Amino acid sequence: MQNGEYTELKAFCAVAEAGRFSTAAKRLQISASALSQIIRRLEDRLDVRLFNRTTRSVALTEDGERFFQQIRPALGSLEAAFHELKAQSGTLSGIVRIHATHMAADTILTPFIGQFHQHYPDIVLDVVAEDSIIDITAAGFDCGIALGEFVQQDMIAYPLGPELRMTAAASPDYLAKHGTPQTPADLQHHQCLNWRHMAEKSIYRWEFFQDDHWISVAVNGPLITTRRELALTAALQHIGIVFWTEDKLQPWLDSGELVPLLQDFCPPFLGWHLYYPRHRHSSSALRALIEALRQFYPRPSSLSESR
Template structure:
């Protein structure tokens, strides 16, 4: 394969993944017109249309999807080999891209990175913080961080944090007006703070369990958020009951500004795990980071 053919294929892959000539051109450091010429040249050489262009988006054709299925693993393999060359250097180096959630970042990732990175100045880490599930292979991340129960079976998963627990909390001002619930069924008579899931757009059903009995409780109340920090603020202000991570409200529970209820219905569950494809060939930098993140509690 000639060098320019590899360049053309990389250009096609970038446009397909970005679904935009503008974003792809910026990522590749070229002009939009030059990139369009490159794609037309590739399509002419192959004799098939690879991309469908509209005024708003770009999407691969059937032929384009077939080519993507071949290109992604091939270029990923090349990328892994290039990254592994850093093993030959005196110091581990490279950029590691991780997709993660806000809570995982603040509670697990950042404390570990704060201690790790000063010892390895040639290792760079990019964190993409969002609450939606991301295909780390398609989006070309080196790894992702999610709860252990949410990781696909074909991934290698490394535990990086302790077990977690969701709890029901309310402010003293709220309980001055409403009785303390004794069972999850009592929540139907309470003002509850709803959370809208960023992945599906549905309202989160509170997951509770006791003595092997599991419940998914649909709650109702005056406010809906897509941000847990706002759920906590509204609970502190007495607007209703919130269902939040216990470690996020540790200080408020200690000083009495929030009160936990239904504790016997709030069990622990597997905490955060770092996950990555089983076929990935870890570089020295990646292996060091995984070891630094590994939970040893």
């Protein structure tokens, strides 16, 4: 196989997996126009149309689907062999593309990246942090970090920490002035510090477990923010009630600066998970990241690997 043929086949598989030229181009680190030319060159050489193109989408033709199913395993084996050879030479390199929420990036990756870089200085972590739920395979990511409930189906998932728990909290001064809510419905009569979901432009509805099922409550108050840290600061300044995970509020709960509220309505839920596709072949760089995260965040005894 000539180098140009390998480039064409790799480009073809990237477009077939992503379903978009723009997404595949980002994954291959080339321009969309260059990628389109490569695919046209392959189609001309094979004298077969591989994709049906519209202004919004790209879909495999019947011939393209059959060709994709035939070459994908072979190409995966070839790339795996390349990565293994590099690994055996003593140098692991490559790019690992990670999709994570902002909080996951702060909580999970920030304490981890220094140690990982010391062990694997030639591996580049390309991290996109955004508060949205996406198909990481279609978007060209190698893995993702999200709360367990948002992990895509048919993924390998590994817990990176214990279960989490949401907690409503306010300062003693606020509660002395406004009273203490006893049920989620009582929040309608309080000043609540709202968090806006940046990706969807929507305001998060506070979630509680009541009468054997989950409910969501739309609350009002003097602050709406995309930064939960700002809501925490406002609560410490006696402005209203904050709603965040218990681990984030714990220092102020321990000091007494904040008082936990509605705890009977806030059961634990699945925490942060690393997840990645069940690819038969994955890069040595991705495997190194997975193993490093497993060692840095040993699985809690109460949790097991899922899916």
